[in-house]
Amino acid sequence: xxxxxxxxxxxxxxxxxxxxxxxxxxxxxxxxxxxxxxxxxxxxxxxxxxxxxxxxxxxxxxxxxxxxxxxxxxxxxxxxxxxxxxxxxxxxxxxxxxxxxxxxxxxxxxxxxxxxxxxxxxxxxxxxxxxxxxxx
Amino acid sequence: xxxxxxxxxxxxxxxxxxxxxxxxxxxxxxxxxxxxxxxxxxxxxxxxxxxxxxxxxxxxxxxxxxxxxxxxxxxxxxxxxxxxxxxxxxxxxxxxxxxxxxxxxxxxxxxxxxxxxxxxxxxxxxxxxxxx
Numbered sequence: 001x002x003x004x005x006x007x008x009x010x011x012x013x014x015x016x017x018x019x020x021x022x023x024x025x026x027x028x029x030x031x032x033x034x035x036x037x038x039x040x041x042x043x044x045x046x047x048x049x050x051x052x053x054x055x056x057x058x059x060x061x062x063x064x065x066x067x068x069x070x071x072x073x074x075x076x077x078x079x080x081x082x083x084x085x086x087x088x089x090x091x092x093x094x095x096x097x098x099x100x101x102x103x104x105x106x107x108x109x110x111x112x113x114x115x116x117x118x119x120x121x122x123x124x125x126x127x128x129x130x131x132x133x134x135x136x
Numbered sequence: 137x138x139x140x141x142x143x144x145x146x147x148x149x150x151x152x153x154x155x156x157x158x159x160x161x162x163x164x165x166x167x168x169x170x171x172x173x174x175x176x177x178x179x180x181x182x183x184x185x186x187x188x189x190x191x192x193x194x195x196x197x198x199x200x201x202x203x204x205x206x207x208x209x210x211x212x213x214x215x216x217x218x219x220x221x222x223x224x225x226x227x228x229x230x231x232x233x234x235x236x237x238x239x240x241x242x243x244x245x246x247x248x249x250x251x252x253x254x255x256x257x258x259x260x261x262x263x264x265x266x267x268x
Contacts, residue, residue, distance in 0.1 A: 120240060127156075134251060
């Protein structure tokens with residue numbers, strides 16, 4: 001019964017969105033992690049999604065997975081703050097390149113997509129139940 | 137035997153299920169860069185199936201008298217089309233969640249209707265068997 005496949009596909013969608021939510025949470029949590037040099041500063045992490053092809057291009061329905069998590073190349077925020085305990089010799093501290101507004105928008109998008117996948121699953125579940133009850 | 141009882145509805149159910157799968161995968165890939173949304177041309181798929189049904193079978197082409205005869209099977213994949221986006225996005229993804237959701241809902245309703253038809257067929261046969 002291939003309606004079960006819909007559940008698998010939506011499951012992969014939900015998983016991918018959970019990973020996205022996780023990276024967003026990590027970015028938000030680290031928004032104030034300051035450090036004294038460029039290399040140690042936290043950089044915003046963004047997941048890249050990819051369709052699961054599984055070597056079969058003829059298969060019409062495909063799930064999704066997280067291909068990789070890339071670090072944002074946006075410039076870090078350099079701040080002159082000689083009194084800060086983490087300040088380097090020149091008196092600078094580095095703040096992560098996390099954009100709170102962008103993360104909030106991403107979070108909303110991720111939760112909406114997650115909901116959509118749940119709705120698809122619910123509908124399939126109802127159809128499956130009705131199929132099981134055929135002829136009763 | 138089963139085909140003669142349920143007629144076109146059995147095929148319709150298969151196509152509906154397949155379409156549900158395709159639409160679910162569109163929705164799952166709503167955030168995948170460069171993913172192109174697809175859909176099943178249901179009308180065309182069902183027409184092909186009903187033609188086949190009317191003729192009872194679609195014979196396989198044979199080029200020699202010694203070839204065995206058989207029925208060619210049409211696949212739902214043959215009716216897969218790419219959706220034209222109304223508002224193209226920057227990352228090349230053509231999934232528009234509202235359209236896909238509406239289509240999925242429509243497909244689910246039609247799926248239910250098909251199940252209803254099959255169910256009433258079963259009820260009819262059951263009634264005939266009981267002699268009520």
